[in-house]
Amino acid sequence: MLKRPYLVMFSMIMMTQPMPFTEALDCRIGEYEVDGRCCPSCHAGYRVRDTCNTITNTFCLACKTGTYTPHPNGLKECLQCKDCDPGSGFVTRRECLTISNTVCGCFPAHICVIMKGDDCELCEPHRVCPPGQYVKSQGTERSNTICEKCQAGTFSPNGTLGQCLPWTNCTAQGLLEEKPGTDTTDALCLPGRNPQLRLIRISFIVVSVFITVITFILCALYIRKKKPLKSDLENASNLHPAVHLLCISAADKEGSETTQKGELLPLKEKMFKIQDNQEP
Structure with missing residues (x-):
């Protein structure tokens, strides 16, 4: 049996011995490292079912629907496809395949805040303009x-x-x-x-009435002085239609007054004759 001093010395010698160093394997393209050896990778769209050994190569399985692997790999499970949730403002641009993930875009009236390639990772509603x-x-x-x-x-x-x-x-x-x-x-x-508009309308009416009265008076004076025939007034073409009508109206009035005077004169003469006959 080793004595205690020799036991301590032996332990110190063992602790100073270099530990074995394992270098990382440098696998070639199309291979992956597993358990200290390089195994062939599975193609995109496949996953590893069984790793390789000294007798057999890697055994691969195709990814199921809803899963994918985009590159050659040594994964035991395929990746889960992305879901474009409409509740978060997403819309599906391209469906998921076994070799590629789902591509999402933004629903109308939304803007993509985080974009990676052609895939949107965050959508937000458009800015809403306030009143005014x-x-x-x-x-x-x-x-x-x-x-x-x-x-x-x-x-x-x-x-x-x-x-x-x-x-x-x-x-x-x-x-x-x-x-x-x-x-x-x-x-x-x-x-x-509107009071202003009402005042303008009243002023227009007053001016129209004033012009009408003045025109009628002028026509009456002209007819009394010149005594034109009614036919002459009716054939006058150089008068304004409104003035034309007023002048004809004035002529009618003047003719009516003249006729009444003509009828009264013979009546007076008859009365005087009757009185003369009744005298003795």
Whole structure:
């Protein structure tokens, strides 16, 4: 039996001995390392069922539906295909194959925030323009919506319009403006008449009546002085239609008065004759 001092010395010598070093295998292209040896890889679309040994090569199985392997590999299980969830704003661009994963895009009215190649990994809804703004540029899968403020005199009630709407012109419609418009609301008009427009209409009527009266008086004076025949007035073509009618009306009135006077004169003469005959 070794004595204790010799036992301690033997332990120290064993601890200082170099440990064996295993170098990593440098497998060739189309091989993978397993258990200290290089085995042939399975092709894309396949997985490893049994690894190789000194007698047999790697035994591969095709990936099932819903799984895939995109490259030559030594995987024991195929990779799970990606699901393009509509609830997250995704839409399937290309279905999953045994050699490639599903390719997702964004649902309409969404923008892809994280893009890898032709596959989108994160979709977000387009920007929504607030009231008082309009949609200057509609968003796409690669760009967001651009909003612009309404200019003075226009409004946008919900921010979804392609252009802002002009305020209602109450004065042009003969109405009163109770409340001016803002960038989100239209001008509010009262159903009552506009005093300014009413004044203009009254002035027009007064002027029209005045012109009519003056024209009628001038026609009457002309007829009394010149005494033209009614046929001459009717054939006059250089008069305004309204003046023409007024002059004919005045001529009719003048003729009527003359006729009445002519009828009264013989009646007076008869009365005087009757009185003369009755005297003794």
